[in-house]
Amino acid sequence: MTQIMCLLAFLFLYFLTNTGQLASAAKGKGSGNGYVREACRVTRYPELCIHSLASFSHVARRSPGKWARAGVSVTIGEVKSVEAYLARLKRYRRLRGRNRVALSDCIENFADALDELHRSLGVLRKLSKSTFGTQMGDLNTWISAALTDADTCLDGFGDQKGRQIKLLRNRVRKVSYITSNALALVNKLAATGLGSISDP
DSSP states (O other): OHHHHHHHHHHHHHHHHHHHHHHHHHHHHHHHHHHHHHHHTTSSSHHHHHHHHGGGHHHHTTOHHHHHHHHHHHHHHHHHHHHHHHHHHHHTTOSOHHHHHHHHHHHHHHHHHHHHHHHHHHHHTTOOGGGHHHHHHHHHHHHHHHHHHHHHHHHTTTTOOSHHHHHHHHHHHHHHHHHHHHHHHHHHHHHHOGGGGOOO
8 A cells, every 4th residue: 555655656746747847848839939939020021031040949049130140041052952963953054044044044043142141141150339320221232133133033033933943932931921021020120229249
């Protein structure tokens, strides 16, 4: 009887301990999800924003500067991925004629976009209160240009059809959407003002 009572007491304590841990974990996860949802509220494609930036929640929290850096960093990663995809299409001659010319132009557009985004990330890493207005202007110009580069890439293919063109359009559109979100996060930082860049 004593052994049964001890076993029941042990099980009761074990249940209480694990329930507390689970609740704590759930609370932490929920608050992190809340941070990214709050940050992505200003974007044009919030669900994509949440999906692509969720891993930054516990680092960025409510810092507009950190969310802007995260947005541009994720965009750089996506641009690099699509740039490599476009290079493979060209290398293996998957597109012909007019589409091959458009593909070459598209690769150039993405190289320009990558350069503009790297410059933007460099500025976001060295924000200064004395030059904040100029920096925000530069960021808006460069990220807007990167967005235009992706749109120009798509324009080159006009109304061409085919499985490969459809896949390419989907990949490039995703870059446009992520870049648009990054621009919105940078604009949020600009609107928030100097006080938001006091953290490293």
